[in-house]
Amino acid sequence: QVQLVESGGGLVQAGDSLRLSCAASGRTFSGYAMGWFRQVPGKEREFVAAIGWSGRNTYYGGSMKGRFTISRDNAKNTVYLQMNSLKVEDTAVYYCAADSWSTVVPTTGDEYDYWGQGTQVTVSS
Secondary structure (H helix, E strand, C coil): CCEEEEECCEEEECCCCEEEEEEEECCCHHHCEEEEEEECCCCCCEEEEEECCCCCCEEECHHHCCCEEEEEECCCCEEEEEECCCCHHHCEEEEEEEECCCCCCCCCHHHCCEECCCEEEEEEC
């Protein structure tokens, strides 16, 4: 069992930066792929970024490439999402997710089996 707790969300202006954190409990965090997703009410969940267990392999959603960076610290059981050059359209609830069984780093939400409660990110113009 893994519990995930996101933090770091808030209200920022367009062009600003924000770093989200996701703290995980559980003994095998270092063996899990981790992902970030976001969702706006009335819209489908969107893939943001994912990272393999070692941190060497990272993947990003199309509009996030070059602006967002996912990283992890296995010693701290934490995964991060650094978001730069934020845009109004980045406004959403951001969710952290953990995958305990896939052999490749998943980029779809259905493959993740643990989810956090989400943290709101609001970008104003």
